[in-house]
Amino acid sequence: MELRQLRYFVTVVDEGGFTRAAEKLHVAQPGVSAQLRQLERELGQPLLDRTGRTPRLTQAGAAVLPRARAALAAVEGARTAVDELTGLLRGSVAMGVLPSCGPFRIADLLADFHHAHPGVEVTLTESDAGTLIRGVREGGLDLALIAFGSEVPAGLDVQTVVDEELVAAVGHGDPLAGRDSVPLAALAERALISLPPGGGMRTILDQACAAAGVSPRIVFEASDPGVLADLAARGLGVAIVPSSGAARADLHGVRIVRPRLHGSVALAWRAAGTSGPAARAFVEHAREALRGYAGAAAAS
Structure with missing residues (x-):
């Protein structure tokens, strides 16, 4: 049994099908199917019912799924612990911005972070304030540059x-x-x-x-x-x-x-905290970068 097989199994379940799982994993669909069949042979039971348009968990699959998630989480936790010990950051972070974010020098912010932490993949999404706020709350975004009125949106911490x-x-x-x-x-x-x-x-x-x-x-x-x-x-x-x-x-x-x-206009992140060391480092980097902007704006 390989971690790759467990990852493929969990991804197929989460994505609701082999095609979407293969796209997310960046592998060919036959490769995903072959690895799942091999895992099922090793366990001696089918994990997915493939008779319908969408594969569904069998009884054995439902029993294996939480254990597969736990195994993958344990491996990621071990990797994170070593990374924190050595000062190496890996992983991915996602930021959202408003369409009119040009004056805030977001390109410089992202480039500086990438140069400091080349092992972290950074993605950027542009959308309206409501969509960005939901993205941060629900975990799709680690950080966003949002706009709001007199009340800070619930569930978020902000830096104006x-x-x-x-x-x-x-x-x-x-x-x-x-x-x-x-x-x-x-x-x-x-x-x-x-x-x-x-x-x-x-x-x-x-x-x-x-x-x-x-x-x-x-x-x-x-x-x-x-x-x-x-x-x-x-x-x-x-x-x-x-x-x-x-x-x-x-x-x-x-x-x-x-x-x-x-x-x-403020930086916003989840009040409950970010999801890992890469996200924490990114939030701190962005906060420091835009403190300088706020100071310049106040002096101008």
């Missing part, structure tokens, strides 16, 4: 990178351009430009409107705040953007009041 007021950005020919502030209720009469649903700023706007009994009229949606600002500068509506996004020569930023809106 930027905290900004959200403003109504308009072109200089807009009636609001001569004002310093505007009540949120007054914006219900205007064509608004905002992130799509699920984005951090959009969630803040939607929640504030719901609390105030306001029905916003969103006419343009884009995932990049810079595009929102461009549309507003051309007179196509009122963009809801961070105050820094309205600091342009062709825009005028108007404070939103009653209520005031603000949002945070």
Whole structure:
């Protein structure tokens, strides 16, 4: 009996079939099937019922599965213990970012970590704030750069990178351009430009409107705040953007009041802790890298 056979067996069960298991394992499907048949011959019992479209555990397979998982976990634990002892990091980590993460120098962050720990595979996913928050909570992501309002999402620890007021950005020919502030209720009469649903700023706007009994009229949606600002500068509506996004020569930023809106961009990781030494090292690396960004942003 080989660890490879146990790994193939567990992967077939987890992935719900031989084809998906082979893709995840990066091996040919016949190789997965052959190893499973050999394991079954050694044990003297079929582990999977292959008569349906999806293989299902037999009684023997159900008995073997938790023991196979335990054996694989024990081997990984032994490898991790040795790695920690020698200071060698291996494994994989996954980070998620917002579409408009360019100013945060994520490429430098990833490159620096890769150079320090070449044995760790790092993956990057771009998505909206809601999807990233779920990914961190459920364990698909070790770390994410998210946006949120006044409350930290449940189940997460965060390190704030930027905290900004959200403003109504308009072109200089807009009636609001001569004002310093505007009540949120007054914006219900205007064509608004905002992130799509699920984005951090959009969630803040939607929640504030719901609390105030306001029905916003969103006419343009884009995932990049810079595009929102461009549309507003051309007179196509009122963009809801961070105050820094309205600091342009062709825009005028108007404070939103009653209520005031603000949002945070932050690094987020599971409050219960990361899954291993590689993930812990990556979280600490990212926190240190973006502490420097936060300091530079505060001084600018």
